[in-house]
Amino acid sequence: MGLLRFQARKEIIELGLIPQNVLDDILDKSDIVELIASYIPLKKSGRNFKANCPFHHEKTPSFTVSPDKQIYHCFGCGAGGNAFNFLMKYERVEFIDAVKVLAHKTNVMLPSVEERLPEESSFIKDLYKINELAASYYTSNLLNQDTGKPAHTYLARRNVSKESIVKFRLGYSINAWDGLLKYARQRGVSPDILNKAGLALPSSKDNSFYDRFRHRLIFPIFDSKDKIIAFGARVLDDSLPKYVNSPETPIYTKGRHLYGLNLAKSAIAQADYVIIVEGYMDMISAYQGGVENIVASCGTALTTEQIRLLKRFTNEVVMVYDADQAGQMASLRNLDILITEGLSVRLVSLPTGEDPDSYVNKFGGSGFRKLVENAKDLFSYKLDLLLQKYKKNTPEGKTKIVSEMLPTLSRIPNAVLKSSYLKKLAQDLDIDEEALKIELQKVRGAYSYSYEPDTKQKLDSSGVMKVAERILVTLMLEDSKLVGNVMKELDYEAFQDGTIRKIVKVLYDFYREGKDITPNKIISYLDDESSPELISELISDTHIYNDKEKNLRDCIKWVKHSLLKDRLKILQTEIRAAEVNNDHARLKELLNQYSTLIKERNFICAEEKRSEN
Template sequence: MKGYIPEDRIEEIRNRVNIVDLVSEYVTLKKAGRNYLGSCPFHKEKTPSFTVNAEKQIYHCFGCGEGGNAFSFLMKINSMTFPEAVRHLAGKLGIPLPAREFTPEEKGHQDLREILLRVNHLAAGYYARAMRLPAGTRGKAYLEKRGIKPEVIETFQLGYAPEGWRNLRDHLQREKVPLKQAEQAGLLVSRKDGDFYDRFRGRLMFPIEDVNGNVIAFGGRIIGEGEPKYLNSPESPLYVKGRNLYGLARAKNAIRRDETLIIVEGYFDLLALWNHGIPNVAATLGTALTREHVDLIKRYTGSVALTFDADTGGKAALERSMSLFLERGLRAKAVVLPDGKDPDEFISKHGKEAFLEEIARARALVDYYIDEVIGQGTNID
């Protein structure tokens, strides 16, 4: 049967998994008598009420009522299906499962996806190492100038693409990567003579991850003079820009804990919030919000705080996103920062508490639109 997982394998996983170890990957637990205690990852609380029982291999939150076993914990925290949770735990425990059956077309697509993920993984490692070498001094200095903390740099695997046309190309070739596949990943560009050169050169590099933490694309910011200021990977079998939000993979637990997602536009808006201890944030990277974005957000929260520019373009984007949030039943707030500042500028000048106050006092998106756009007769065509 296609995709069937034998019941005895599921039972073996259930018996071998250690729920304390599993939950500890997401929650800081402390021994409390026979149980372990921590702050619930599924709702915001001041007093820890999330307990894990090692003997019974279950968890329960006395605050929000969430509870279950290792499978249900993974399904809830990572928005997985039951088979996905089973296969994830089987992989961690080294328990073999029957391979899922694919059609020839699906098999080809899956094989290409795995190849491109490996290429991107190698590239992310290369860029991160390059920034620690003399060739990456400019990238490191730029991040220091922007005040980005080392732990934030490490969390987001920030790196540097050195000047030169063949640095990554030659590295991937040494790693036995077919260069044509590196081109498919958007990392290399083909030349007329059939050879390839690096797409990203002299740029600070931002790996873009899917919700499972796989690197699917990159963004690069030029250091010094040059255009374009920001360069993103082209769309590929891995990456469709209207379906991904930068930073969401790293924010999932904080979004559930704080019960809201803050949406910003740029890389440095997001990094600045992380710098100040606000991790429940994702960035659109200048892309208009899509139905796919909103459906993705809805997997983790029903509440959104949307930061946007107060100019005409920002108001037009507000109207488009408002209809999507209403259509999908999400609560959305419009966060307009004073003096037209973006989140990076505002929080760097005024600090975390002032930013959170702006979030708290923000009006519902519909109310803002009625008052500020329709009420003032703004022409957004």
């Protein structure tokens, strides 16, 4: 495992690269008011400070900073967290970089990562150097008029300019088995280290090695800090495989990076949206045409890590795919994960036979930009595809379309937008809107295209259940003694909301280990964006719970009842399925489970009545 993977706060803490007591020390010595005031003007408002939110446009201040709790929260966009979170979001840096900035401000000495992992640190540095060496070799091949002629001919045919060749540091691997090996050996680099860097492969015949990339155009892949972490390589003819990419190494993990982000990040932040295409050439052609707020996913479905990387720069995504069916289905596979991460999504479907590269070459960057400006919102795009696939005039077709649309709609966080789309879906399919609302209540993210849903998301949690979970977390954050009371009654997995479940797990861990439970320190243990925002929202709530013990008991009761109710519903469905399938053994097992749950429910109700009396 390489140092780049330690950027996530969870890994930094768990692997001991920066001990939690050091992070706590930094937070204790930091003043979040002073920190944020160094970036934006704050105005005193009672015990807190207010300002116009730096993360979204607003006229009336809704951004609040609490000196008592050492957190910030925006009531407008929901942004929130501790001092680390503010630096990460405002400066668009990773957790480790935010820690370094605050450590410097507070004069807290950080342990050296190199000292803690000397062997790995040296190896990581070697890998970066070797990638630079390889990139220089490939570039020199391309710039040489003789050896680089095949690549020059190809690039000229694809209309790639000399400026783009230099900017993207394109290269060429000659048609030889040991071109890079010889070049590296002359500079004291062994074949074994090239193999570990993913640039050479061991021969099956003897103990020798050979170049991974041969007679291919080379695309260096950079991280967001301009370091070369891997390479992509394309054939110059129609042979297969068309692309060969670097394997995973200690500094490169597939699905954690986006091609071209190192060049595009400033333009993305300025435009406040990012265009996502599939291939290297798609990205290069558009960038060369003046469309600079663009990255490439390299033909794979977007991952959570890639999306969170983009969220440092924008919350709006425009996805551009080929007009073929595979491209359209790839778009659908990505929709839900983007929505779940809180991004606004629009989609572009290119004309038949075109990809972004060919379209830019035909119509220029301005033509491509116009296409992007006319992108459809996710609802319209997906509905159009489904109307092509199913007949909306038949009951079966309506059912299919609804079953595909509702999981996506259920993930839209804005209630007004969700309601508008639901109304439009009802009108387009000539279905009663109330019927759709009933079906929507049953949906908890089941999605047929790309991944198995979290089983906990299948549970049907009422609005009361969600409120109960939020109150429990609020009470535990306000009074750490109550954490033990909740732990005795509920496992953290009993909480159905995924974000709340993460927070509760950390609260339980802190309590067991006897750690100081304060919101700003709890936040440091959470490596996603939604958890700190939820904590800051709950802590910023002005509601006062007068009888905490009664509120605690009531909320625990609601959680238990809701869990039992949902488990019973699931068992009822499974029992019906077993009866239809004449699976007597399974039916007997399910009926026993159902009976046990009924007894458990009755026992809980009896206990509650006794406690009330």
